[in-house]
Amino acid sequence: MRARLVHVFLLVAACATADDRDVSAPSDGRHESAPVAAPDFVSPAALHSAAGTYLLELQPPLCAMTDNESLRFEVRVADARTRRSALDVMLAIDAAMPEHGHGMNRVPRITRLGEGHFLVEGMYFHMTGRWELYFDVTRGALTERTQCRVEFSDE
Amino acid sequence: MLAGVLIALGAWLQEGEDAPSVPRLGMPALEIGGTTSVTGLAFDDRGGLWVCDPERGGVVLHAAGDTRRVEVGALARISDVAIRGESIFVSGSDAVVELSPSGVELRRIGAWGRAPGELREPGGIAVAGEFLYVADTGNDRVQRFSLAEHAVRTCGERGRAEGQFLRPSDVAVDEAGCVYVSDSGNHRVVKLDRDLKFLKAWGDFGPHPGFFAEPDGLAWHAGELYVVDADNHRVQVFDAEGGRRHEWGLHALLPREGDGKLHYPRKIALREGLAALSEPYEDRVQLFRRTEPGEEVPQPQRFERVVSAHFGGHVSVAGDLAALCEPTAPSFVLYDVNHALEVWEPVLVARTGSWGRRVGQMLAPSDVELDSQRRQLWLADADAGTLSLWSLDHDESKPLEFDFFKARMVRSLDFAALHAQRLDDAREPIRPNALELGPNGSLFVLDTLARSLFVVAGDLSSVRLLCAELGPRPVDVAWSELHRRAWIIDAQACHVGSLALDDARARYEPRFGARGRGDGELLSPSGLAVAADGTLLVVDEAAHRVSRFDPRGTWIGSFGARGTGSREFHKPRGIDVDEQGRAWVVDWGNHRVQVLSLAGEYLASFGARAFVREALRSK
Numbered sequence: 001m002r003a004r005l006v007h008v009f010l011l012v013a014a015c016a017t018a019d020d021r022d023v024s025a026p027s028d029g030r031h032e033s034a035p036v037a038a039p040d041f042v043s044p045a046a047l048h049s050a051a052g053t054y055l056l057e058l059q060p061p062l063c064a065m066t067d068n069e070s071l072r073f074e075v076r077v078a079d080a081r082t083r084r085s086a087l088d089v090m091l092a093i094d095a096a097m098p099e100h101g102h103g104m105n106r107v108p109r110i111t112r113l114g115e116g117h118f119l120v121e122g123m124y125f126h127m128t129g130r131w132e133l134y135f136d137v138t139r140g141a142l143t144e145r146t147q148c149r150v151e152f153s154d155e
Numbered sequence: 156m157l158a159g160v161l162i163a164l165g166a167w168l169q170e171g172e173d174a175p176s177v178p179r180l181g182m183p184a185l186e187i188g189g190t191t192s193v194t195g196l197a198f199d200d201r202g203g204l205w206v207c208d209p210e211r212g213g214v215v216l217h218a219a220g221d222t223r224r225v226e227v228g229a230l231a232r233i234s235d236v237a238i239r240g241e242s243i244f245v246s247g248s249d250a251v252v253e254l255s256p257s258g259v260e261l262r263r264i265g266a267w268g269r270a271p272g273e274l275r276e277p278g279g280i281a282v283a284g285e286f287l288y289v290a291d292t293g294n295d296r297v298q299r300f301s302l303a304e305h306a307v308r309t310c311g312e313r314g315r316a317e318g319q320f321l322r323p324s325d326v327a328v329d330e331a332g333c334v335y336v337s338d339s340g341n342h343r344v345v346k347l348d349r350d351l352k353f354l355k356a357w358g359d360f361g362p363h364p365g366f367f368a369e370p371d372g373l374a375w376h377a378g379e380l381y382v383v384d385a386d387n388h389r390v391q392v393f394d395a396e397g398g399r400r401h402e403w404g405l406h407a408l409l410p411r412e413g414d415g416k417l418h419y420p421r422k423i424a425l426r427e428g429l430a431a432l433s434e435p436y437e438d439r440v441q442l443f444r445r446t447e448p449g450e451e452v453p454q455p456q457r458f459e460r461v462v463s464a465h466f467g468g469h470v471s472v473a474g475d476l477a478a479l480c481e482p483t484a485p486s487f488v489l490y491d492v493n494h495a496l497e498v499w500e501p502v503l504v505a506r507t508g509s510w511g512r513r514v515g516q517m518l519a520p521s522d523v524e525l526d527s528q529r530r531q532l533w534l535a536d537a538d539a540g541t542l543s544l545w546s547l548d549h550d551e552s553k554p555l556e557f558d559f560f561k562a563r564m565v566r567s568l569d570f571a572a573l574h575a576q577r578l579d580d581a582r583e584p585i586r587p588n589a590l591e592l593g594p595n596g597s598l599f600v601l602d603t604l605a606r607s608l609f610v611v612a613g614d615l616s617s618v619r620l621l622c623a624e625l626g627p628r629p630v631d632v633a634w635s636e637l638h639r640r641a642w643i644i645d646a647q648a649c650h651v652g653s654l655a656l657d658d659a660r661a662r663y664e665p666r667f668g669a670r671g672r673g674d675g676e677l678l679s680p681s682g683l684a685v686a687a688d689g690t691l692l693v694v695d696e697a698a699h700r701v702s703r704f705d706p707r708g709t710w711i712g713s714f715g716a717r718g719t720g721s722r723e724f725h726k727p728r729g730i731d732v733d734e735q736g737r738a739w740v741v742d743w744g745n746h747r748v749q750v751l752s753l754a755g756e757y758l759a760s761f762g763a764r765a766f767v768r769e770a771l772r773s774k
Contacts, residue, residue, distance in 0.1 A: 132560070134515060142567070143568075
């Protein structure tokens with residue numbers, strides 16, 4: 001039975017953005033490009049990562065998510081300060097139902113399409129109820145999470 | 156429906172096991188008490204049982220009509236014993252020694268370090284032919300020493316791939332020379348050929364047959380491999396290829412319960428028709444015999460409901476919350492400590508965690524630290540080599556309730572990746588064993604094996620080495636704002652030392668402490684906290700008590716004794732002091748936290764099993 005997405009919560013932790021980026025420095029010594037006039041990333045629906053370092057934009061957006069269906073969407077990761085695509089980052093995605101003590105029963109595939117640009121395939125919510133989605137952006141040794149909650153209820 | 160599932164699962168569990176009529180080990184036969192934190196054991200050729208006695212620094216022979224003790228004074232933290240002819244091999248913190256029957260040291264193998272032939276906190280040992288095999292636990296490898304000539308072969312490094320280990324804890328050798336390794340941190344058994352080349356591995360983390368939770372002791376006997384599955388409280392038996400034969404073990408639920416019940420068994424020794432199991436948690440050895448015709452080994456309780464918390468070694472209390480980690484779950488838990496209930500008692504309000512290697516998951520959380528001002532928590536996972544920062548959504552004004560969504564991960568720092576970028580000043584990837592909130596929101600991170608203290612920026616954005624020359628086994632750190640000093644306790648040297656942070660590179664100085672059971676002496680210090688007046692509270696795991704000192708090392712007093720009642724402890728580990736001046740002691744062996752005044756008056760406890768609560772009510 002298909003279920004209906006009834007709630008989407010964006011959770012942003014109240015933590016200060018770090019000034020010192022030592023441990024997340026790219027291993028090859030490259031640095032983010034300087035801000036220019038036209039930012040890559042302007043969507044007001046973008047998700048802020050928990051410490052405010054990144055902005056994430058999903059296409060199609062979160063509100064289009066369904067359960068019992070293999071999902072395919074793109075994620076763009078931008079530097080929150082410059083709104084330019086984040087360089088040298090990796091993306092991992094996971095989801096869990098903390099109240100039930102389990103995660104997804106399939107592992108989504110993530111393909112890097114370009115700098116800060118990823119294709120996610122095979123995301124699958126196999127139960128109704130409250131899910132937490134985790135978007136983990138890693139640069140160097142430091143991973144920063146963007147977290148949101150979706151809730152599916154039976155139609 | 157449920158009954159059908161259970162029947163089907165029961166049939167599956169029986170698959171591959173020997174028929175019950177085949178005599179097999181597992182019947183409780185005898186209990187040997189009076190040992191303290193007993194670790195390794197071994198049978199000699201005459202059937203005598205040699206047992207390590209690490210607290211008293213020796214090995215004890217139990218044989219018919221003979222109990223004999225051999226001192227091993229030159230070896231700290233004795234972990235295992237192996238017998239070959241008249242020679243006694245004993246492993247300790249940094250070496251293996253060969254002793255004569257009278258205790259004369261004949262040979263010393265290894266020294267502290269990471270180079271081939273050096274050792275760090277070796278676990279189990281085995282002697283086969285002309286070789287000594289050592290589970291070099293702290294170096295995540297296995298080493299084979301030739302007893303005939305000066306030659307060593309080394310196998311392994313930290314990791315999970317083929318040829319890698321995570322805290323290997325024991326070795327066994329079969330007749331063909333193949334070597335079996337209990338790869339504890341990876342919850343598996345690894346089989347190597349006679350040249351220590353990888354052949355196969357089996358097992359993963361879990362409670363089901365063929366799975367493990369911290370496998371430890373190994374023994375090869377009569378064509379079978381016996382694996383002590385420590386955190387599953389059982390022994391599993393396999394053939395040489397990992398085919399499962401049978402198992403035994405019933406989880407002890409009452410304090411000090413014996414008669415075949417197991418509680419965190421560690422090492423195993425076998426001789427014909429008899430198995431000996433050490434249980435350091437219970438300070439005892441149990442012997443198990445073969446079944447007689449018509450007898451059946453009591454079956455494990457597979458669907459036992461978890462009735463209590465299994466706290467780790469540290470507690471953090473700040474503001475309206477107390478936090479602890481549960482390494483075996485693995486998870487961390489949060490307790491509200493401020494709500495006005497009729498009887499004051501911390502209330503469980505959140506549990507977060509799942510086992511796994513992905514970001515945000517845990518392998519074996521080692522410490523938690525709260526920062527009440529910033530509403531955040533740090534979690535250290537020494538096995539995973541990570542330090543993560545979590546935000547906490549806890550509002551005192553809201554009704555008191557349990558909430559699975561209270562903690563959210565913000566960031567995670569991977570120390571292996573940090574080391575690969577040479578951004579940590581460390582000689583190897585940091586293993587974060589203990590945490591302490593430092594000045595200006597920074598965090599102290601203690602790495603026991605590296606004997607090093609680091610300071611990490613509160614947002615995990617930078618890591619700096621403070622000192623790489625601590626004592627031989629630093630296990631906890633506490634910050635004194637009053638004296639601007641980080642205090643550290645050392646479990647091996649039994650002393651308390653400190654670092655002043657005025658200099659760029661802090662210098663560590665042992666300040667006070669002596670080994671012993673007397674007033675002001677320490678036997679196995681395991682936890683440390685600083686009260687608001689600058690006095691130090693030291694938890695002593697082996698003495699089952701808490702001692703208080705002023706900063707000059709003058710002993711003020713102690714409280715606690717071994718037991719399950721109030722003001723009694725069983726192998727206590729961590730401690731913290733809250734803003735009201737209450738001491739929170741992780742009474743680890745009783746699976747609870749006790750809250751006491753600094754003078755030792757009982758105030759409350761939580762996380763306990765029902766029997767401990769009953770014991771408290773009867774007081």
